[in-house]
Amino acid sequence: MTGAGRLSTAARAIVAGDRRALARAITAIENGDSAAEPVLRSLYPRTRGIPVVGFTGPLGVGKSSLINALVGLLRDRGRTVGIVAVDPSSPFSGGSVLGDRIRLDRPADDTGIYFRSMASRGAAGGVAAATLEIARLLDAAGFDFVLVETVGSGQVDVAIREIASTSIVVLVPHLGDEVQTLKAGMFEIADVFCVNKSDLPGADLARKDLADLVSLGRAEGRWAPAIVLTSTVEPMGIDGLWRAVEAHEKFLDDSGERRAGERRRLANEIVGLVRDRVGRDLTARLEADPKLRSLLDRVVARSLDPRAAAEQLLIRGRRAR
Ligand SMILES: Nc1nc2c(ncn2[C@@H]2O[C@H](COP(=O)(O)OP(=O)(O)OP(=O)(O)O)[C@@H](O)[C@H]2O)c(=O)[nH]1
Numbered sequence: 253m254t255g256a257g258r259l260s261t262a263a264r265a266i267v268a269g270d271r272r273a274l275a276r277a278i279t280a281i282e283n284g285d286s287a288a289e290p291v292l293r294s295l296y297p298r299t300r301g302i303p304v305v306g307f308t309g310p311l312g313v314g315k316s317s318l319i320n321a322l323v324g325l326l327r328d329r330g331r332t333v334g335i336v337a338v339d340p341s342s343p344f345s346g347g348s349v350l351g352d353r354i355r356l357d358r359p360a361d362d363t364g365i366y367f368r369s370m371a372s373r374g375a376a377g378g379v380a381a382a383t384l385e386i387a388r389l390l391d392a393a394g395f396d397f398v399l400v401e402t403v404g405s406g407q408v409d410v411a412i413r414e415i416a417s418t419s420i421v422v423l424v425p426h427l428g429d430e431v432q433t434l435k436a437g438m439f440e441i442a443d444v445f446c447v448n449k450s451d452l453p454g455a456d457l458a459r460k461d462l463a464d465l466v467s468l469g470r471a472e473g474r475w476a477p478a479i480v481l482t483s484t485v486e487p488m489g490i491d492g493l494w495r496a497v498e499a500h501e502k503f504l505d506d507s508g509e510r511r512a513g514e515r516r517r518l519a520n521e522i523v524g525l526v527r528d529r530v531g532r533d534l535t536a537r538l539e540a541d542p543k544l545r546s547l548l549d550r551v552v553a554r555s556l557d558p559r560a561a562a563e564q565l566l567i568r569g570r571r572a573r
């Protein structure tokens with residue numbers, strides 16, 4: 253039976269479109285609050301694996317402006333969108349500043365949109381894990397797409413691969429040296445290169461440079477990153493950007509990559525959850541459990557090295573099972 257009977261009250265409310273219940277569950281995830289667990293568990297079978305589109309790239313290139321433009325396009329087509337803006341760089345500021353900078357030019361009462369900026373503090377397993385879980389809630393809540401904005405201190409955020417089905421690396425004309433430093437990482441990440449601010453000079457040159465780089469990495473049967481020129485001020489190229497996303501999503505289905513990618517991401521997620529849990533338990537026990545404390549004492553006293561201590565812990569763990 254997959255009926256609503258097995259859902260908790262909170263989970264049922266989320267499925268029914270209750271935005272306050274959704275907001276409460278997201279806050280729980282954000283704070284590493286265990287109240288999120290039963291909700292996530294009971295909703296998991298209801299998730300469909302909707303497209304999650306990630307936007308990453310250097311500061312100020314127009315990620316938020318592009319998201320705003322795409323939300324407009326999708327809403328005009330009657331599609332619903334959840335948006336998550338992640339600010340992994342503010343563990344000390346105590347709040348998400350970045351996300352607040354997305355201004356959505358939509359009516360405040362548009363229930364086809366749910367926007368949330370996420371502070372990264374407290375989330376168990378890190379920002380990527382929390383974002384993944386939030387995207388899943390939005391999936392269960394019935395949204396058609398999730399758009400995620402991340403930035404990692406001016407770098408392309410590698411973790412986006414663990415979250416997004418399609419990753420867009422946003423650049424601007426005349427990135428110059430920045431393209432060189434980003435190059436290595438961004439080619440592993442980008443399904444789509446978006447040269448935004450193409451109202452400024454140099455966009456065609458940037459497209460050509462990227463096309464040269466893309467052709468170097470081209471391989472039979474693999475997705476070759478699309479290159480799209482956009483401007484959010486003109487505006488220009490926004491529909492082309494979404495077409496590139498759709499083309500990549502179609503490739504994922506046709507090639508079997510969606511399945512393979514999901515399997516890889518879920519394996520990583522499970523391993524990450526186990527690692528976190530085991531790590532936390534062990535950290536606590538190393539001081540609290542007398543046997544383990546004496547093991548640590550020996551390492552501190554140089555009579556045992558850290559690797560040998562780890563080996564002993566693993567052997568002990570195996571015996572306990
Ligand atoms: N000329 C031009 N300016 C743009 C364009 N898109 C965005 N901008 C401007 O660029 C600035 C940064 O835009 P955002 O959308 O906040 O960029 P972002 O990448 O989200 O910025 P962070 O989240 O701070 O990294 C704003 O002043 C925008 O008005 C564009 O297509 N052309």
Ligand SMILES: [Mg+2]
Binds near residue numbers: 315316350354401
């Ligand atoms: Mg932004």
